[in-house]
Amino acid sequence: MNDRKKHVVQMAHQLFIEKGFQSTSIQDILDFSGISKGTFYNYFSSKNELLIAIFKTSYSELHKLRDEVLIGQDPANIETFVKQIEMQLTLNRKKKLITLFEEVMVINDPDLKQFIELGQIRNIRWIYNRFIEIFGEEKKRYLLDCAIMFMGILRENIKFYRLANDANLNIKQVVRYTVNRVVHIVAELEESDEQLIQTEALERWLPDCQKTDHLFRKKFLHSLFTLKNIFHQKHEQLKFTELLEFIEEEVLDSKNPRFFLIKSVLQTLKTVENQTAQIEIEQLEQLVKAYFKEKDVENPYFS
């Protein structure tokens, strides 16, 4: 996506935050971002597609921040999870994502609808995986239900907490309360041994590639993080961190990551004169290689 297109996405998002999706006309967007109608329809085939672009950039920002919270923290510590949720909520609010989501579910566009739904399922899966880390693999059976209920309780609590304490919202309190409830629900479910939704359902909903695979993502980002730190200390960041950021974007955000390019960039990175960095880069390469191999097995057409 070129800079101009990005600019349009940004301006449109701002307008949507202020006036809502439906109430913002394409003409408004054209005026506000200073492009012509022709250009607009050259970039996006419709207003809905522009909205998808907005969601995609917001998602990737969200995921990035979410992973950053994890760095240097114990993922099994529930306090880390609390921080991640708080971050997610403030970002959601800032970008009015929830409002936009709701606005979308209404428009009779199956593409848009499916996109949002996938995003929500992915979010549930993320919580589910985090719960496994927090509560332990042995409680897996109940944790998908817990993730789903957690989302429900949280959403509803926020809604009415806002109503009760108009606007001056102390998110932390709501998250704390909600997390406390879920901790007890987990314990209670283990006793009563009830299950509503089979955990296998997740794989049916999201049969997609390992790209968002929890473990890979964690290792990958951790590796990038340590490398960035090394380069930062050595004041070599200018060139190398740029390359690292390219890899990050290509692997996580691109639909069809160009493996040959990533390989080449990694080769360039290896020229750094630093023992620890070289070892780390080697590990990163192994990780990425393994990831692409696995992905190719699943999608043989791309191999």
Place this chain on the structure above:
Amino acid sequence: MNDRKKHVVQMAHQLFIEKGFQSTSIQDILDFSGISKGTFYNYFSSKNELLIAIFKTSYSELHKLRDEVLIGQDPANIETFVKQIEMQLTLNRKKKLITLFEEVMVINDPDLKQFIELGQIRNIRWIYNRFIEIFGEEKKRYLLDCAIMFMGILRENIKFYRLANDANLNIKQVVRYTVNRVVHIVAELEESDEQLIQTEALERWLPDCQKTDHLFRKKFLHSLFTLKNIFHQKHEQLKFTELLEFIEEEVLDSKNPRFFLIKSVLQTLKTVENQTAQIEIEQLEQLVKAYFKEKDVENPYFS
């Protein structure tokens, strides 16, 4: 509301169920219900107002059925509550109320938005009151939170249960599971003594008249129910049940119930030759009188 207007509301609702609110044009409604544009705008000042009319009729049907479930059952028995929730869910689905609600929250009409929000708060209040009946007055402190969380869990469970078992939804199972969770949450909250939202908030949100007062509604409908039964046995229903239904509508659905009319109708009802019925009518009259008195104190301008 005259019959023709009611017919339009019904036809429009049907169209909205099939095609959604936004995707149904006013012309569609005109064609489908066989009226002219002029008449439409004579009945409703806008498409949004028509939607409010649809919601109002659906609400009153919902409340009526909800109260009917209660008749002859123990309100403190949680199984009665389960039945009520099941009924509510099937009706919601049939009338696609949730979808329409969501569709509305998006349209930038403050009236519409407020109307829906009020409805949701009233629903929470109803659950809260039912929970008090079920779990006992002494747990009141936690029960508003529980009502809110119950709604959140239920909504999210339904959503993902539907996704997992596409379409062939066994609502009972979901309600059962959700109610079981809430029962434990109530017990757990009593131990941990945490509270998120003050129960006084409800009165701030809904300072409106006693019309929806839980206790009054219950007694009133029970009275009507027994009377209807008496008339039905005696085959005098034709005339008297019509009168009863008029009272029901005037008291529960009308914005400004005409007390003088209700009084007159009750006088007519008293002419029935049946000892038990007369006693019941007497009680009903006392009940309604007390209700209007209370209401007038709150709204002295109407007295």
Place this chain on the structure above:
DNA sequence: TTCATATTGTACTATCTGTATAAAAATATA
């Protein structure tokens, strides 16, 4: 400079909500 591509401006189609109004039909009133 030349050529391909990106961008602009503008006119156009089609759809939609809501207004206006005169004529016709139904209903109330005397």
Place this chain on the structure above:
DNA sequence: TATATTTTTATACAGATAGTACAATATGAA
């Protein structure tokens, strides 16, 4: 029954909107 009032119809119109079409223009690379 005759007259007055209200309701309904039919139709034209105004003002927005999403998206299309296309010729003219600008930009940037070879």
